[in-house]
Amino acid sequence: MIQALPSPEAVLDRDCDRRTASGYLDAVQARPSHRIMIFQRGKTLVRGNAILFFDPTKVAGQLPADVLTVYLGKTLPGHHPHLPDGTDLVLKVLEDDADSSAWISQGTSLAGYREAAAWLSGADAAIFLQAQAVANWHQTHQFCPRCGSATELLWAGWKRRCPLDASEHFPRTDPAVIVAIVGGDDRILLASNFAWEPNRYSTVAGFVEAGESAEQAAVREILEEVGVHLHATHYVGSQAWPFPRSLMLGFLAHTADVTAVPDNVEVREARWFSRSELQAAVLSGEAVISQRLSIARAMIEHWYGGRIRDYGEAAEGATSVGEKS
Ligand SMILES: [Zn+2]
Numbered sequence: 571m572i573q574a575l576p577s578p579e580a581v582l583d584r585d586c587d588r589r590t591a592s593g594y595l596d597a598v599q600a601r602p603s604h605r606i607m608i609f610q611r612g613k614t615l616v617r618g619n620a621i622l623f624f625d626p627t628k629v630a631g632q633l634p635a636d637v638l639t640v641y642l643g644k645t646l647p648g649h650h651p652h653l654p655d656g657t658d659l660v661l662k663v664l665e666d667d668a669d670s671s672a673w674i675s676q677g678t679s680l681a682g683y684r685e686a687a688a689w690l691s692g693a694d695a696a697i698f699l700q701a702q703a704v705a706n707w708h709q710t711h712q713f714c715p716r717c718g719s720a721t722e723l724l725w726a727g728w729k730r731r732c733p734l735d736a737s738e739h740f741p742r743t744d745p746a747v748i749v750a751i752v753g754g755d756d757r758i759l760l761a762s763n764f765a766w767e768p769n770r771y772s773t774v775a776g777f778v779e780a781g782e783s784a785e786q787a788a789v790r791e792i793l794e795e796v797g798v799h800l801h802a803t804h805y806v807g808s809q810a811w812p813f814p815r816s817l818m819l820g821f822l823a824h825t826a827d828v829t830a831v832p833d834n835v836e837v838r839e840a841r842w843f844s845r846s847e848l849q850a851a852v853l854s855g856e857a858v859i860s861q862r863l864s865i866a867r868a869m870i871e872h873w874y875g876g877r878i879r880d881y882g883e884a885a886e887g888a889t890s891v892g893e894k895s
Contacts, residue, residue: 575807575820575868581650581693582643582659582700589641589726595660598641598726602627604658607642607697609705610670613680614698619689620652621697622678623659632672638663640704640727642697650693659697661727663705683813687863695863703812704728707741710814715739746816747788748775749823750869751798757842758873759830760859761796764838770858771841773866775818788821796840797831800824806872809865818865822872845874855881 588594598604605623608615615622642659650657664670674680683698690698704727714721714732721730721739730739750773751759760771776791778784785803792800800823809818830840843851848870851857859878860866871878 573806573872575865575872577807578692578696579646579649581646581696583646584643585641586728589728590724592724595639595641595726598658599626599639599660601658604660605653606633607659607661607701608664608670608673609661609701610664610668610680611666612702612705613682614686614701615673615678616681616686616690617678620691621694623653623657626660633662634668637665638705638708638723638727640701640708642700642704651691661701661704663708688861690863692863699810699812703743703810703815704741706812706814711739711742742815743810743817744815745778745784745787746775746811746818747778747784747791747821748773748818748865748869749788749792749800749803749821750873751792751796751800751823751825752873753824753828753842754826755828755844757844758848758870759796759798759825759840759842760848760870761832761837762839762841763836765836767858768838769856771843772860773869774837775866777816778819784819784821788823792823792825795833795837797829797833798825798827801826806869807865809868811865820865820869822869848874849878852878852881853883 604626606626606629607621607623640661642661645653645655645657647655670680683702686698687695711730712721713719714735714737716737717732717734719732719734721732724731728741753759761774762768762771774792774795776787776795778787788803789800792798802824803821806820806822808820811818832838832840848857852859858881859870
């Protein structure tokens with residue numbers, strides 16, 4: 571039986587029913603209890619190990635009136651470590667060239683998701699991904715794809731409409747598959763891409779093509795990139811990956827092939843690891859695997875059967891996972 575990856579619950583109630591009402595965003599922003607998340611060029615303001623959510627009464631007048639504003643949602647009870655339950659979050663996306671220095675004070679900095687994911691709480695990471703996804707969409711969809719007119723913003727930032735032909739546009743998501751390949755001897759096949767540092771290994775990923783199922787994409791991508799045939803694919807979970815707009819669909823897949831052949835275009839090396847080989851390689855620094863809070867890491871640890879200790883982490887007190895025979 572293939573188990574699914576742990577799937578954290580949503581952190582925010584996006585209030586999809588009510589955010590469509592005109593004036594909803596204004597009503598939220600009229601309440602001083604809401605909090606503001608500042609975003610610029612894929613980065614948000616952080617302090618310590620947390621996203622900095624601003625009290626609107628303390629930043630009044632510091633934001634341009636026409637700044638892109640999106641309603642993110644209200645915190646669900648017990649789902650955020652710092653924010654009170656029911657706190658409305660409003661995203662403000664500064665122009666790329668806007669001066670953001672006024673927002674940065676002592677102990678505060680702008681951080682992108684990749685650098686922050688290692689230390690953010692799961693709740694903040696989820697909010698970051700949502701903000702990133704919707705900000706990316708607005709930045710690339712300001713004009714109507716039919717007629718080129720500037721589109722207007724509706725539904726508290728979740729819909730754009732063309733004033734000329736009334737066509738409606740919604741945030742886009744591109745499906746991609748990410749595959750953990752397990753061989754007949756229970757080893758995992760990880761790939762190292764030319765785009766990465768030479769000792770980084772991860773699961774293999776690729777986009778779903780038009781008119782293709784996710785399972786078909788998994789089989790095709792794996793054959794293309796590492797040259798093995800999959801005979802079974804099991805969906806295990808997904809992760810939003812808005813860089814710029816992917817939804818990663820995770821599959822655990824099995825192959826009877828023992829020889830992997832990297833494509834030499836994207837993939838430089840495809841390498842089998844047993845559990846003990848992978849843990850030893852990561853601990854020694856010989857191999858680097860994906861960081862925590864990524865679905866790739868979750869899938870690798872899903873196969874491993876527990877937490878993989880990172881480079882240099884003390885072995886004392888840690889429980890080792892035995893090899894399956
Ligand atoms: Zn149009």
